[in-house]
Amino acid sequence: MISVKAPGKLYVAGEYAVVEKGCPAIIVAIDQYITANISESENNVGVIHSKQYENDKIEWIYDNNQIKTLNDNSSFNYVISAMKTFEKYVEELDINHKLYNINIDSNLNSQDGKKYGLGSSAAVTVATIKALNELYDLNLCKLQIFKLAAIAHLRIQGNGSLGDVAASSFGGWIAYSSFDKNWLTNQTNLKKTLEQRWPHLMIETLTPPSNLELLIGWTGTPASTANLLKSVEESSNADRYNQFLSKSKSCINKMISGFKNKDLTAIKRQIKENRNIIVELASFTGIDIETNKLKRLCEIAEEYNGSGKSSGAGGGDCGIAIVEKQSPIKDIETKWTENGIVPLHLNIYSEQEA
Known part of the structure; x- marks a missing residue:
């Protein structure tokens, strides 16, 4: 089994403006995580499960090379979007699809389930992409992981800066400005999109003063x-x-x-x-x-x-x-x-x- 984790985030400054292309913010990744455990399925179906939703799971298969879920659960929308995005990329690389099980765990909320606002949807998207990257042994860099996770996250949320995705992908303190989402909408080939420079995107590591x-x-x-x-x-x-x-x-x-x-x-x-x-x-x-x-x-x-x-x-x-x-x-x-x-x-x- 492969186990990876992606951290939550806190915005330090630049909120609201950062949703506009080229407007900077400062964000920090914190040591609370989403953990994704992934393993190849031994059956003809894959299963998505979470410790936070013990009674819920989604089973899925490939149908004409497309991921098809056998039951619905909105709790896993970001995971499924990350899977679909990654598998489209895999198809463009001419790699055979794998069938797998994903189990998600989180400590981004309080013990009684209250949300702290640490970016759980971004972290679960990044964790899923990172897990698939290891399963397929693609050795994607942090920027490529960010780009795939940003595409997957945007398909579900529809707005936002994706700064939380950047913090979860890169860790530490970062300066970030968002890309041109209209430009991204017009891209059709994932492989080329990952290789291109995204207009207005900035992700720069920062080191805070020691005091x-x-x-x-x-x-x-x-x-x-x-x-x-x-x-x-x-x-x-x-x-x-x-x-x-x-x-x-x-x-x-x-x-x-x-x-x-x-x-x-x-x-x-x-x-x-x-x-x-x-x-x-x-x-x-x-x-x-x-x-x-x-x-x-x-x-x-x-x-x-x-x-x-x-x-x-x-x-x-x-x-x-x-x-x-x-x-x-x-x-x-x-x-x-x-x-x-x-x-x-x-x-x-x-x-x-x-």
Whole structure:
């Protein structure tokens, strides 16, 4: 049996703007995972199963070289999309299809099943692609894995930046900007698509300053990224939206420079600026991005000379704070707890841990 894992993610800065091509964000992979176990089937059908859905499974076969599921379960949509995408690529390489079983396990949620907003759909898509890459022994690089997973993920979600897919594919801290999705829609050959440069795509590894500490707080309220993104897309103030994109791009580029120059003060300054930019977006779109708990999370971070902001789509889920390693972190987390914010003691994922 082959076993691989793909990490979850947290957005550090650049949310909402990053859904537009060429607009950068900073994202970090964290050490909570989706694990995919894969083995060749000894029967005439393959089985998809998950420890999170003990009573559910999907059986599948090949029918005219196409994956055909014998029963339906939306819980496995991203897995099936990843399989179909990968098998199309295999067909273009003129490799014989394999029939296999996939078992999925996750620790991206709390023990009682509550979602932290760590990007489970992206991680399960990447984990499936990585497992198939090993099963077929194709030795795909991280960028090729990202591209296949991005195509598969986009077919299900239909919107978003795919930054969570990039973080799950590459690990560590990354600077990311999204590709031109209209360009991708017009590509028909997967092999050629993987070999091409994708317009506007940027995935760049970052190394944080040695004195930077990332703190994560969970507000206890799950949020729907897809719904929040749709709400922003439907807002009609084009001028203010374009101003938001311009401000966000400038802010994140300065933050990327802060990483490259190992300048923690500059990073904290731009975290605070990005928070203000996103709060302004929330104001003119009428969307509740920075909830009361997320606002309090940021205020407490600032009391200790740190900078905090919502992470991802906001509206609940997690917030982050950037502080110096020498800061009284226990005091910050105690105040968070007193305000109904759960500190999550997560570490940065690096490929060496895989």
